[in-house]
Amino acid sequence: MTEQSFALKTKDVYKSFGGNHVLKGIDFELYEGEVQALLGINGAGKSTLIKIISGALGQDRGEVVIGGQTTKNLTPSKAQALGIATIYQETSLYPKLSVLENLFVGKRMKKRGLLDWKGMEEVSKEIFKRLGVDINPYEKMENLGKASAQLVEIAKALTINAKILIMDEPTSSLSKQETERLFEIVRMLKAEGTSIIYISHRMEEIFQITDRVTVMRDGKIIGTKKTKEATTEWITRSMLGKEVNNSLEKSRRHVGEILLDVQNLSSGNLFRNISFQVHRGEIVVLSGLVGAGRTEVMRAVFGIDGFDSGKIFFKGAPVKRHTWDVIKQGIVMVPEDRGRQGLVKEISAAENMVMAALPEISRMGIRNRDKEKEYVEAQVKGLLLNPPAAGLDGGAYSGGNQQKIVIGKWLNTHPELLILDEPTCGVDVGAKMEIYKLIVSLAEEGKGILIVSSDIEETEMIADRIVIMRQGMIAGELSGEADKNAILGLALAGKEE
Amino acid sequence: MYKNRKAIKALLVFYVVILGVMIVKAPAFFSFENAIDILLNTSTTAIAALGMLCVLLVGDIDVSVGAVLAACCTMTGILAKAQLPLAAVIMGAVAVGALLGLINGVVVTVLKLDAIVATLGLLSIYRGLLIIITKGSWINGLPENVLKIGQGRWLNIPIPVYITVVVALIMWFILNHTEWGRNFYAVGSNQDSARLSGINVRLTRIAAFVVCGVLVGAAAVIYTTRFGGIQSNTGKGWEMTLISSAVVGGASTIGGEGDVSGVFLGALLVSALGTLLVFFGVDALWEQAVQGLIIFISVASYAVDFKKLKLRLSGGGEKE
Numbered sequence: 001m002t003e004q005s006f007a008l009k010t011k012d013v014y015k016s017f018g019g020n021h022v023l024k025g026i027d028f029e030l031y032e033g034e035v036q037a038l039l040g041i042n043g044a045g046k047s048t049l050i051k052i053i054s055g056a057l058g059q060d061r062g063e064v065v066i067g068g069q070t071t072k073n074l075t076p077s078k079a080q081a082l083g084i085a086t087i088y089q090e091t092s093l094y095p096k097l098s099v100l101e102n103l104f105v106g107k108r109m110k111k112r113g114l115l116d117w118k119g120m121e122e123v124s125k126e127i128f129k130r131l132g133v134d135i136n137p138y139e140k141m142e143n144l145g146k147a148s149a150q151l152v153e154i155a156k157a158l159t160i161n162a163k164i165l166i167m168d169e170p171t172s173s174l175s176k177q178e179t180e181r182l183f184e185i186v187r188m189l190k191a192e193g194t195s196i197i198y199i200s201h202r203m204e205e206i207f208q209i210t211d212r213v214t215v216m217r218d219g220k221i222i223g224t225k226k227t228k229e230a231t232t233e234w235i236t237r238s239m240l241g242k243e244v245n246n247s248l249e250k251s252r253r254h255v256g257e258i259l260l261d262v263q264n265l266s267s268g269n270l271f272r273n274i275s276f277q278v279h280r281g282e283i284v285v286l287s288g289l290v291g292a293g294r295t296e297v298m299r300a301v302f303g304i305d306g307f308d309s310g311k312i313f314f315k316g317a318p319v320k321r322h323t324w325d326v327i328k329q330g331i332v333m334v335p336e337d338r339g340r341q342g343l344v345k346e347i348s349a350a351e352n353m354v355m356a357a358l359p360e361i362s363r364m365g366i367r368n369r370d371k372e373k374e375y376v377e378a379q380v381k382g383l384l385l386n387p388p389a390a391g392l393d394g395g396a397y398s399g400g401n402q403q404k405i406v407i408g409k410w411l412n413t414h415p416e417l418l419i420l421d422e423p424t425c426g427v428d429v430g431a432k433m434e435i436y437k438l439i440v441s442l443a444e445e446g447k448g449i450l451i452v453s454s455d456i457e458e459t460e461m462i463a464d465r466i467v468i469m470r471q472g473m474i475a476g477e478l479s480g481e482a483d484k485n486a487i488l489g490l491a492l493a494g495k496e497e
Numbered sequence: 498m499y500k501n502r503k504a505i506k507a508l509l510v511f512y513v514v515i516l517g518v519m520i521v522k523a524p525a526f527f528s529f530e531n532a533i534d535i536l537l538n539t540s541t542t543a544i545a546a547l548g549m550l551c552v553l554l555v556g557d558i559d560v561s562v563g564a565v566l567a568a569c570c571t572m573t574g575i576l577a578k579a580q581l582p583l584a585a586v587i588m589g590a591v592a593v594g595a596l597l598g599l600i601n602g603v604v605v606t607v608l609k610l611d612a613i614v615a616t617l618g619l620l621s622i623y624r625g626l627l628i629i630i631t632k633g634s635w636i637n638g639l640p641e642n643v644l645k646i647g648q649g650r651w652l653n654i655p656i657p658v659y660i661t662v663v664v665a666l667i668m669w670f671i672l673n674h675t676e677w678g679r680n681f682y683a684v685g686s687n688q689d690s691a692r693l694s695g696i697n698v699r700l701t702r703i704a705a706f707v708v709c710g711v712l713v714g715a716a717a718v719i720y721t722t723r724f725g726g727i728q729s730n731t732g733k734g735w736e737m738t739l740i741s742s743a744v745v746g747g748a749s750t751i752g753g754e755g756d757v758s759g760v761f762l763g764a765l766l767v768s769a770l771g772t773l774l775v776f777f778g779v780d781a782l783w784e785q786a787v788q789g790l791i792i793f794i795s796v797a798s799y800a801v802d803f804k805k806l807k808l809r810l811s812g813g814g815e816k817e
Binding site: 075076 | 682685
């Protein structure tokens with residue numbers, strides 16, 4: 001390994017915000033032409049490190065060496081000039097501009113002082129060809145799907161001939177096939193000598209695509225190992241600083257009467273003939289690939305979108321058509337996009353948690369603060385919110401705790417059926433388990449739980465029953481004991497393997 | 498180079514409809530003099546609306562334009578009455594516009610105030626100062642040499658029309674073929690990632706305000722010389738005219754969207770509205786209400802996704 005040269009090195013990098021020490025002496029090394037995973041729970045300091053490397057933040061102390069060159073006062077444009085491209089988790093694209101423009105913002109090609117649109121078009125076409133994708137450079141960015149947007153991000157990195165590519169959770173919104181395609185591109189770039197820092201919460205991807213693994217915790221690097229020599233246990237232990245019990249006890253729960261009964265639901269070309277049931281005390285996972293129509297079914301059940309034919313019954317009575325009535329009937333939905341549809345980041349967690357229950361708590365439209373406090377305290381305790389106080393702004397909590405706040409908000413309306421869309425998307429390993437435990441305890445209380453999940457391990461762990469959708473139809477139903485391959489088989493090909 | 502073709506298409510259809518109705522209802526509308534009159538009315542609005550476009554593109558808004566117009570007009574009047582040469586008069590007016598634009602931009606970006614609140618406050622300040630300076634009196638009796646700009650003609654077409662065309666071409670060029678023109682779009686579309694792309698976001702936003710001030714200054718020269726005098730309440734409510742021109746022309750008030758041709762068509766519609774209503778035989782008192790209605794209809798029509806709407810209306814929902 002000694003003969004390998006470094007694409008990037010940080011030496012003893014420190015960074016603090018106010019009195020909060022986020023990085024405490026980071027020595028990070030990236031070889032040329034390797035894919036290195038950078039892992040850590042939310043708040044471990046990954047994002048800060050990435051921002052320092054890409055020039056978006058300055059370090060307090062220490063050095064960043066890029067391609068053998070010690071940098072000074074790195075800025076985003078200087079970092080770009082040195083060949084660093086970052087694909088942030090929150091997409092950094094310009095939705096209202098064309099694809100072409102997106103590729104070149106900040107580094108537009110010029111001819112005699114004027115913008116060379118033709119030249120840029122040629123380069124973009126060449127890059128898309130190299131990536132093996134067909135994207136119209138004149139399409140408006142907001143018209144592209146999430147997967148194409150991810151490809152545009154990568155193409156953007158190629159326009160500056162990136163030598164170091166930083167990918168922050170690149171697959172979080174991609175389907176299985178799209179992920180495979182992305183991996184092919186990653187392998188291609190690696191073969192061409194690009195070094196890649198790969199951040200992901202999905203363990204299987206780490207083992208699939210990376211050469212080495214670095215784990216961060218509390219602003220320090222805990223260790224770096226060759227991926228071949230690393231184990232899931234080592235990684236999770238390093239991330240959390242303690243052994244985690246990764247198995248969930250599926251205690252024998254009393255499964256009661258049918259709560260939700262969906263019969264032959266169809267809507268245009270979104271989904272057809274969907275039938276399934278959720279009982280009291282049961283956790284049903286709606287599994288399948290991204291785009292299989294699961295979210296659309298949920299939305300129809302919850303009264304957000306209409307449907308063409310079929311029936312939905314809740315406790316034997318037809319489900320009402322409008323969301324506010326559906327909530328009154330006792331169904332709530334925790335949406336996937338926590339940031340935009342679930343949590344209001346600018347107001348306190350307490351305000352968030354009473355928001356949906358105000359009609360119930362208030363008397364004649366006037367808020368009852370004592371009762372609100374009671375409700376909030378019960379949730380803070382029940383959800384094991386961390387920090388255990390509800391006074392902070394919603395945005396100040398970590399991803400997992402934000403999710404708990406959103407769940408708490410709906411629990412305050414005393415629902416009987418909870419629909420959770422990708423409940424652990426963007427939540428770190430430690431917090432995932434807490435959310436699973438929370439879900440299980442809710443089921444134990446006799447609530448029905450319906451989960452949309454693309455995470456196979458999660459599905460295996462918590463489901464009592466798995467309903468698999470494929471291309472808008474139900475591909476099959478499995479018991480909670482089913483294994484990964486069976487689920488995947490149905491999701492991909494519509495048959496058990 | 499994405500264009501809001503939807504807005505331009507909609508406007509063009511609208512124009513065809515209006516012209517069609519006019520042929521039937523009021524053929525007198527189609528006279529050379531009337532067309533010239535409408536274009537002349539459009540000139541100041543169109544020039545300044547292109548300035549407003551820049552501010553809207555970066556995601557800000559400038560509601561102080563009316564007061565800036567008054568200040569620039571006053572400057573034009575003072576310099577012209579001092580018998581200064583034409584070039585100096587123009588430069589003076591544009592310089593005042595640029596300075597006030599700079600103040601707007603700096604206040605909004607450096608003090609990090611919300612653009613609408615900051616420029617609303619500055620609007621009052623500018624107007625207040627102006628009344629103190631002019632003591633509320635009118636400026637009249639401008640010399641002949643400056644009046645040529647607003648009232649003169651070349652090849653029987655008024656000079657302001659030529660100026661408008663030149664300004665529009667320059668702005669089209671800047672917005673499509675220069676780096677900082679495109680930066681307006683990038684900053685308005687996604688400010689954070691523009692910053693990460695190495696764009697100086699603050700400078701870009703200030704530049705947009707300055708361009709707006711400069712164009713308002715240019716419009717002020719035409720305005721002053723066309724009417725030959727200025728009242729102290731010149732430009733009252735003008736921000737409404739400019740913002741509606743830009744928005745009707747497809748500019749987005751949240752930034753990143755809009756282009757020169759759209760804004761020009763928007764300005765034309767907004768300025769021609771008064772004339773149109775007269776020819777339709779509608780009381781001119783209706784102008785403001787109709788203007789509001791047109792903004793409402795146009796913005797709503799660009800915002801609505803017709804495909805989705807159709808899907809929703811035709812199907813969906815429980816059918817027993």
